[in-house]
Amino acid sequence: MQLIPSHPKRLAIALMAATTVALLPSCAAISQINLIPVSQDPILGAQAYPELLAPEQTIESGREYETVVAMTDRLVRAAKEIDPEVANLFEWEVVLVKRDDLVNAWCLPGGKMAVYTGILPVAAGAGGDFETGLAVVMGHEIAHATLRHGTRAMTRQQGANWMIQLAGAVIGGGEGAAAIIQGANFGANFLNLSFGRDAELESDRRGLMYMAHAGYDPREAVGFWQRMQAASGGQAPPEWLSTHPSNENRIKQIESLLPEVMPIYEQSRSSGGLKSFGGKR
Numbered sequence: 001m002q003l004i005p006s007h008p009k010r011l012a013i014a015l016m017a018a019t020t021v022a023l024l025p026s027c028a029a030i031s032q033i034n035l036i037p038v039s040q041d042p043i044l045g046a047q048a049y050p051e052l053l054a055p056e057q058t059i060e061s062g063r064e065y066e067t068v069v070a071m072t073d074r075l076v077r078a079a080k081e082i083d084p085e086v087a088n089l090f091e092w093e094v095v096l097v098k099r100d101d102l103v104n105a106w107c108l109p110g111g112k113m114a115v116y117t118g119i120l121p122v123a124a125g126a127g128g129d130f131e132t133g134l135a136v137v138m139g140h141e142i143a144h145a146t147l148r149h150g151t152r153a154m155t156r157q158q159g160a161n162w163m164i165q166l167a168g169a170v171i172g173g174g175e176g177a178a179a180i181i182q183g184a185n186f187g188a189n190f191l192n193l194s195f196g197r198d199a200e201l202e203s204d205r206r207g208l209m210y211m212a213h214a215g216y217d218p219r220e221a222v223g224f225w226q227r228m229q230a231a232s233g234g235q236a237p238p239e240w241l242s243t244h245p246s247n248e249n250r251i252k253q254i255e256s257l258l259p260e261v262m263p264i265y266e267q268s269r270s271s272g273g274l275k276s277f278g279g280k281r
């Protein structure tokens with residue numbers, strides 16, 4: 001792979017890009033950069049999906065599966081109404097993975113999702129119905145995808161090296177850029193990417209909006225995160241919590257957002273809520 005473009009014009013632009021990295025004032029500014037065009041998100045996700053699911057056994061029928069599909073359907077419809085310019089570009093799909101030992105769920109860039117059976121009891125709590133608790137999780141995960149945190153984290157991880165290569169490739173016609181992105185082995189890296197604390201809180205906020213708009217009570221998020229805190233006691237947190245704000249901060253933020261999202265929920269309920277299309281989108 002060519003690190004320094006040979007063409008003088010490409011070299012000049014690459015150097016400009018590299019200098020920009022050096023001059024950026026803070027990590028916060030760097031973390032906002034996303035060199036990957038949004039059109040690449042579904043392509044990256046579709047490549048990574050079978051790779052991440054290959055070792056797993058998936059559940060494709062039954063009450064739990066039907067609920068997971070119908071619930072994510074409603075959230076995706078909400079995301080499409082709230083963030084149509086991104087959510088409509090994605091290829092949404094969900095699988096239920098038979099792993100009672102994993103309290104986890106994720107959504108890849110571009111909309112491919114997985115729910116592990118180990119998270120269902122935590123989502124359910126004492127009531128036994130996991131749908132609204134899981135909507136808290138999946139609203140958050142879907143928000144990571146629509147806010148493009150995965151590809152942004154990938155950009156950050158690849159850093160200045162990518163700036164140089166991609167600047168050269170884009171000037172060279174764009175096809176090289178796709179090859180560089182795909183060469184970074186996104187699938188293997190995705191579950192280890194750290195989105196950062198700000199991104200986590202940003203996803204909590206957007207996720208609450210999605211769940212409220214879909215007709216799920218956002219107040220349930222407080223109880224869910226309290227159960228997560230109890231469930232993860234003493235163990236390493238799953239990927240989607242690994243760079244999390246403390247549960248205390250997270251719950252505090254959720255409580256402070258409730259006055260903002262409750263009207264969305266009330267509005268959704270009074271208009272009958274978003275109905276599932278039964279997995280057909």
Ligand SMILES: [Zn+2]
Pocket residue numbers: 140144195200203240241
């Ligand atoms: Zn997260």
